[in-house]
Amino acid sequence: MANDVVTIPDGYISDYIDGKFRKDTPEEYVRQTIEKRLVNEHEYKRGQVRVEFTLHVGSNKPRVDLAIFENESVPQTQENVRIAIECKKESVSPSAKKDGVGQLKSYMSCCPNCEWGLWTNSLQKFVFRKSVDDEGHITFMEYNDIPSANGTLDDVNRPKRKTLKSASDDNLLFVFRTCHNHIYANDGLQKQQAFFELLKVIFCKIEDERNLPHPLEFYATSDERGSRDGQLTVQKRVGAIFEKVKKRHGKIFDEDAVIELTPRSLAYIVSELQGYSLLNTNIDIKGKAYEEIVGANLRGDRGQFFTPRNVMKMVVEMLDPTDEERVADTSCGTGGFIVMAMTHVMQRIEAELVDEFGPREDWGVDETMAFQERVSDVASRNFFGFDIDRDLAKATKMNMVMNNDGSGNIMQTNSLLPPHEWDMDFKSRLAKAIGRDPKSLVNWKSLAMFDVIVTNPPFGTKIPIKDTSILGQFELAHIWECDKTTGKWTMTDRLQSSVPPEILFVERCTQFLVEGGRMGIVLPDSILGSPGLGYIREWLIANHRIVASLDMHQDTFQPHNGVQTSVLILQKKSQAEKDAEAKTRHVADYDIFMAMVEHVGHDKRGNPIFVRDDDGNEVLVADEDHGAHPVIDDQTTLVPEIFAEWKKQEGIVW
Template sequence: MSAPSLPTSPTVVPVGSVPEGQVTDFLTGKLVRDTPEEYVRQNIEKALVRQYKYPAKDCEPEFAIKMGSARKRVDIVVFEPGSEHTQANAFLLVETKKADVKPTHKTEGVGQLQSYMASCLNVKYGMWTNGDDRFCYAKRPDGKGGWVFDEIIDIPAFGQTEEDAQRPKRRDLKVATADNLLFAFRRCHNYIAAHEGKQKTDAFWELLKLIFTKIEDERSRTLSFYATPSERENATVATAAKRRIQKLFTDKVVKKYPTIFDARDLEIDLSPSVVAYVVTELQGYSLLASPVDVKGVAYEEIVGSNLRGDRGEFFTPRNACRMAVTMIDPQPNERILDPSCGTGGFLITAMNHALNHIERTERAEWKDPSNGTDAEREELFRRRQDFLSQCIFGIDLNPALVRAAKMNMVMNNDGSGGLWQANTLENPHAWRSELRKAIPLGSIDVIVSNPPFGTKLPVDDPDTLSQYDLAAVWDQDENGDWVIRRDRHGNPVLQKSQPPEILFIERALQLLKPGTGRMAMVIPNGILNNPGLAYVRHWLLRRAQILAVVDMHRDLFQPKNDTQTSMVLMRRLSADQVAQAETTGLDYPLFMAVAEKVGHDKRGNVIYRRTADGEDALVSRTETVVEIDQTTGAEILRDVTVTERQIDDELPEVAIAYLHWLSEQR
């Protein structure tokens, strides 16, 4: 096993604190009350600067305007470039509301925004949003001394024409920031459910068809995933948009991903007007260039609300995935497997960890690390594709989760070809031949997994149980050692059933390469400390070297599940080491940690770290983002510094402590 590399990004530096119940305004740096409306406003402030590229100095929150004899405060005003912040120089107005304020609200709906726009002579555009709904308007003279407000698809970005904003070119595509992509996905999902009369799950699958089509369109030289304002506004004209999008889906998605979309999925089962609406909500983003975490949060939000937990699946929070993957440190030349992959969160984290390693090493060889030549980019692409096609594998019993995982993989850099629907615990001889050839026992370098657990999911098939030592009945001999009970023919006596989490441990070790294969697995604490399961620990210590045990707070899987778990890292022993462990035992150091804070409480609410004075701590975070060059359309890396409240999460610190400890052992 190679020595893990220390994490290089993002860099987090403590910079101060904020009092409880307040947040730091993104534009001004001043403290403001932390309210549901403020949450929406902060997301839009970030979008205006990072996505729409308006200079922060030209934006101001809570700007007072004069309306007759009264003065009103606009949530956000964008002024003409470099101009004085006066009502006469206002160019764009934004009104943000909390999620339960309807756009038709008498005093706080879109009518409020339009009245503000009418009072600002030179304002051209406006946006009203509560996160779940968003309306954009252009102000036009009505020829009678007044104004009309035309709804448009999107406001123009800095330096962009209105026409280009309604049908963006590749150089206009925006990299999603904060929770704005989550808002867009949620709007689309809710719109489909409301206007098609579909069940939530059916609406979810139709939305994923359009998201897939959007991603594949971004891989093309010419963008065709768009809908015009007239197609969005007119149901008859919208049929042209649906034909165009349906052709993209049929030609580029169905043919490329036959294992995801079969004969039942050849049609986008949505009305033309709904297709046009969803397309316009997504067409301005670059899903390929948007940060992995931003996409992951947005995708897992809609996946989780539709597919979560019906068979004991409680998807691993992203911070736990990152901790485990940082500790296990998968390399680009290693075969990585999640034998209970769910929607792919754990596997995607491991995949992107290795891809980032490839990216860093390749760019370090470029003449200009931020912008390579065509030949340099082609070599980077080749290395990425080799890794994705040869090293990423996942298995899950639930076909809906496998399908969702494949879609998730494609959204997050691809690698979906190695995902399979199968029962990991059954005899591999019963697997389809392609799976047996791809993942024979003893062939995997790294496993990352959170297997399903619980007494409600017993494995009771004798043929399945007969494969496992841990499915047998164990007794203690006169020396106190655990031995398998055998019948008069010498065959192991099997238990009537066994919970899946115990069998997954043994199957995972079977899949790992002897001597070098290692894994990080979420294991219920009962397996680690229940006296009745001492035989499991006895067996495990003679088959694996335990590298680390991190006791996770019971809120980790809340609000869905409060099972106490640990993240356990282990390495499969070689045959010689197993023999030594059986006779004399093995002596080695072990890393142990207790994570008392996991970033959220039992209700799932985010919790923030406090200073000694009881105030929320602030951190400065340096992140590397991918931007699209406005002239060439090429991807360019840029570092941005973000100041925000520090989430009270000890898992990143555990990972760093483990890597330092491991380097000291060597």
């Protein structure tokens, strides 16, 4: 609970450790991320850490970014510094004469009892352990990580299940970036290839975590990382895990696939990842890290722009899918929407098992395995994702696996094609998953199979659909004429010469829904407001109940795309409802939930926006658990609860 509220001057942040206001700079961002890791992952108390601690080196008085002491009670003097940390902005090289790792080593040398040091620029990280021989000669040995407050050196070298840490804030993103950049810089691979090699290693990490109750095998000790023989040992150990990965995920990896990293790079990547529990890390932290690195490497030219996580969460919570409903995203991109929906269902499953087994933290191996098996079963039966981009489909599979092992129904296809033109492998896999005969999937009339669809289709006049065999499946691909007297639109039998894909995806998603099924879809505002597109709005009203319309802020998809968008929540009408309305020529009146989301938590550059007071200063909330922190100005978090109450008043049941 909030205990105090203060304001932060513009251009400053509140330090996570001591609460002082410091200028908001790229270097400060790195330091704040490390501070959060020290407290939340390594479990150091704030009282053990000093920020910008002054050292005395002859007549000079340099300041080390972070100094950590053995405990809160020891005098915080230079003699008692145990760990020294230097944080730099990305542009600073570790070999830089002034600000590189040499600076860190000099600070460690002048602190007689400083055993550990860490240097990072968020792209690279170096950890050193200092030793002094009988003659006073100092040597530095490179290690995987600094020890945690209550950890041991064994935990640094080979973590145990009980010592694995859940990542906090942006630290997992830091690790993924560091690993990817190491591969890119040292293995001679292009960015995209480096990305997929990193994902192979991430798969091995997850496979090892799932291998209950056996000891962890995904590790590289500091000694192994530093020697050729040790690096080869790590390669062999992780290679054995990858063989299990290929057997489990044959649709993702070919039988003869191998990890194509040098032993040195593989040992480095393993050492960076080994201390984390990817399975237990919060879904938002994990998803943000994964989707940002995917977007940086696989962003295509087919009108894709990936949906912000807060928007996806809002839409999923409004649709509220259950573990008995089939859920799909027909243009899944990196899989954010489908993973968010699966996470929503996982939380339902976990709540049920908590009622049966007790609190999650008290679960043993049997309870954890029961949860994993139920999640995998639901994911494999009820969650589906399609994308035309082969690499994005593979990335979505990996995203699902990292979160819940539900990769089986993520498939590469052009879902706008007529079903009789679908690839036979795709059609067979889809039919088997939904319990249908592949021969029954013959045209658009045979597609109703999903209860819930969540999607952000590709937009763009630059990627129009012109193929008449595709256009012929859709009423919205026909030319419509408007009666100027009545304003009513009538569909002709003539096809348009080309149609933007988002218009066709609206109708294809409706075709995929069962009667009474519901859809959350992101659409450009032109569909809802342009006079010339009135026929689309008339078609939407004729075929759906328009449950909600959310007008999103223009910066929602920035910094990548400035398209003004809305979110529609639709429920597909039954044929009986449509027939009755056609007979009476009257559509029943009903209320529509409408909202303007004016604050989405970031600006047009993608930087976070925080709540401000009347004077324009950021509001800082202090609480006992997390220290002082600003509050993200994000209205998407408010919408689902308000919508749920409105839905109850309207008698809408799902």
